[in-house]
Amino acid sequence: MSTPTVDLRLLADPALRADPYPLLRQLRAASPLSLMDGMLVVAARHRDCAALLRHPNASSERARSELVPAGLPRGALSFLSLDPPDHTRLRRLVSSAFTPRVVAGLRPRITEVVDALFARIAEQGRADIVADLAYPLPVQIISELLGVPADDHEQFRVWSARLARSLDPQFADPDQQRLDAAAQAREEFERYFGRLIAQRRAHPADDLLSLLVHAESEGDQLTEEELLATCVLLLVAGHETTANLIANAVLALLRQPDQLAALRARPALVEPCVEETLRFDPPVQLTTRIARGPLPVGDTEVPDGGIAVLLIAAANRDPEVFDDPDRFDITRGGTGHLAFAAGIHFCLGAGLARLESAVALDAFAQRVVAPRLATPTVAYKENFNLRGPARLEVEFDAVTAA
Ligand code: HEM
Numbered sequence: 120m121s122t123p124t125v126d127l128r129l130l131a132d133p134a135l136r137a138d139p140y141p142l143l144r145q146l147r148a149a150s151p152l153s154l155m156d157g158m159l160v161v162a163a164r165h166r167d168c169a170a171l172l173r174h175p176n177a178s179s180e181r182a183r184s185e186l187v188p189a190g191l192p193r194g195a196l197s198f199l200s201l202d203p204p205d206h207t208r209l210r211r212l213v214s215s216a217f218t219p220r221v222v223a224g225l226r227p228r229i230t231e232v233v234d235a236l237f238a239r240i241a242e243q244g245r246a247d248i249v250a251d252l253a254y255p256l257p258v259q260i261i262s263e264l265l266g267v268p269a270d271d272h273e274q275f276r277v278w279s280a281r282l283a284r285s286l287d288p289q290f291a292d293p294d295q296q297r298l299d300a301a302a303q304a305r306e307e308f309e310r311y312f313g314r315l316i317a318q319r320r321a322h323p324a325d326d327l328l329s330l331l332v333h334a335e336s337e338g339d340q341l342t343e344e345e346l347l348a349t350c351v352l353l354l355v356a357g358h359e360t361t362a363n364l365i366a367n368a369v370l371a372l373l374r375q376p377d378q379l380a381a382l383r384a385r386p387a388l389v390e391p392c393v394e395e396t397l398r399f400d401p402p403v404q405l406t407t408r409i410a411r412g413p414l415p416v417g418d419t420e421v422p423d424g425g426i427a428v429l430l431i432a433a434a435n436r437d438p439e440v441f442d443d444p445d446r447f448d449i450t451r452g453g454t455g456h457l458a459f460a461a462g463i464h465f466c467l468g469a470g471l472a473r474l475e476s477a478v479a480l481d482a483f484a485q486r487v488v489a490p491r492l493a494t495p496t497v498a499y500k501e502n503f504n505l506r507g508p509a510r511l512e513v514e515f516d517a518v519t520a521a
Contacts, residue, residue, distance in 0.1 A: 127161065127290060127291050128290075128291050128292070130291040131287065136500075136503060136506065137499055139432065139503070139506070143163065144433070146161060146163045146430060147163035147436075150163035150167065150417070150430075151163075151417045151418070153419055157419075157422060157425065158421075158424070158425040159290065159427075160419060160420075160421045160427050160428070162417070162428065162430065163430040164434060164437055165437035165439060165440045167416050167417045168430070168431060168434040170415070171408055171414070171416060171427055171429055172461040174414060174415070176412040176413065177409075177410070177427065178408060178411040179464060181407055181409055181426075197209075197348040197351065198210050208340070208341070209345060210463075212334050213331070213467065215330075217468060217470060219470055222470040223474070225260065225264075229478045232255075232256055232259050233256060233479050234482070234521045236256060237486060237487075237518055241517075245493065246512075247513075248366055248508075248511035249366050249507075249509065250510070252365060253366040253369070253479070256365070256475055256479055257361035257365075257475055258276075258357075258362075259272075260357070260475060261353065261354060261358070264353075265326060265350065266315070266319070266326025266328040267354065271311075275311065275354065279354065280359070281297070281300045281301050282301050283355065283502055284297045284301060285297060285298055285300075285302075286502070286504045287505075288405070288428070290428075305351065308350075308351045308355075309347045309351065312351065313347065315328060316332055316343075316350075327353070328350065331350070353468075356467075357468055360402045361402070363402035363507025364393070364397065364472060365476050365479050367396050367507060367508070368393065368476060369483060369511060369513070370508060371396055372392075372480075372484070373491065378392075378447060378448070378449050381449060382449060382480070383484050388450065391452065393453075393476045394451075394453025396447075397459070398435045399436075401435055401456070401458040403431060403458065403504065404430070404432040405428060409424070409427075410423055410426070410427065429457075431458060431460070435456045435457060440455055441455070459472075486519045486521070487513075488517040488519065489517075490513050490514070492513060493513055497510075497511060
């Protein structure tokens with residue numbers, strides 16, 4: 120354990136948004152870092168983060184911690200922020216909608232949406248990869264899965280962005296305003312879903328919303344509050360993260376043209392390319408756990424009630440696990456990153472996010488002729504946890520037919 124030489128609030132510094140990795144390297148070298156009289160411990164090494172994510176004393180019930188008083192919007196908690204047995208019960212209810220077989224069955228629809236987006240990009244003659252591809256694709260697919268009308272996208276785009284901002288932890292950015300905005304967004308979301316749920320009760324359809332409404336009506340499977348929280352979680356989790364993954368991948372490929380050329384030459388590299396992007400530039404940069412009983416982190420431990428901050432983005436570049444970790448190399452083989460976490464909270468949408476990204480990147484690599492960045496620098500969103508480009512302007516010579 121070492122004394123801190125780096126201020127954790129630097130994580131929130133907008134000047135570091137485009138490239139937080141030098142800071143993350145310093146934090147990793149100094150980790151585990153013990154702050155706040157030992158009540159907050161930063162884990163940045165791969166083996167420490169991997170062990171924490173699977174430790175039985177690592178609780179996800181962040182709202183219970185006094186150290187993160189307003190770190191999460193109030194209201195019912197989604198299972199992302201619950202421990203067993205509630206976590207197990209709620210996760211089981213929706214997991215049938217995300218099995219590998221169900222996800223694989225979505226490929227034709229995902230391809231159709233990607234083709235439509237590229238048709239529009241071709242017509243425009245240039246693209247903002249975020250607005251024209253990375254964002255609309257996951258929003259369209261998760262909306263269809265849930266059974267949310269496509270026309271409402273614009274409305275919940277704003278709410279979703281506000282909720283995503285609230286995942287930037289308080290200890291690094293103690294800005295009450297963004298939390299108030301998130302709480303308000305959650306309320307609006309819940310009112311919105313409340314209306315949809317009432318409709319589905321009257322007229323069930325073949326969608327995830329109807330499945331959850333049915334489970335609720337069966338009695339003891341989930342409460343109405345839990346139903347609302349689950350809907351919000353699925354809609355928001357499927358939004359910003361996958362959008363960031365697709366944008367981060369396109370950016371990395373444009374910055375390393377040899378990698379783009381390799382992908383063009385060998386389309387089978389598309390899945391490894393998605394995995395390498397998840398490792399190299401993860402859409403979720405960190406997560407937290409609360410110690411319920413002593414929680415070991417390397418040679419130190421978080422005492423009961425303390426908080427562990429897991430810097431996933433630092434762990435993913437740990438030289439103990441990855442050779443030459445700062446190099447983006449799509450032939451790496453793609454195992455071992457923690458971008459989707461691990462253990463019982465392992466991302467439920469990982470298969471869906473992987474498939475959407477693979478279809479989008481395959482089309483980008485194979486069909487866009489001579490793509491290049493239109494601007495020398497890339498503007499990032501405010502978020503430092505759900506981090507990604509705000510815009511990604513790309514020029515090209517042509518888009519070939521599907
Ligand atoms: C590239 C895209 C994505 C990334 C990087 C990502 C990342 C993560 C991470 C790191 C966690 C664990 C958080 C923690 O335990 O602290 C998580 C959980 C979760 N993700 Fe994702 N996610 C992505 C896409 C999606 C999609 C598309 C969906 C659903 C449509 C989704 C749904 C969920 C859910 C429901 C959980 C909670 C799981 C649980 O608590 O058991 N995610 N995700």
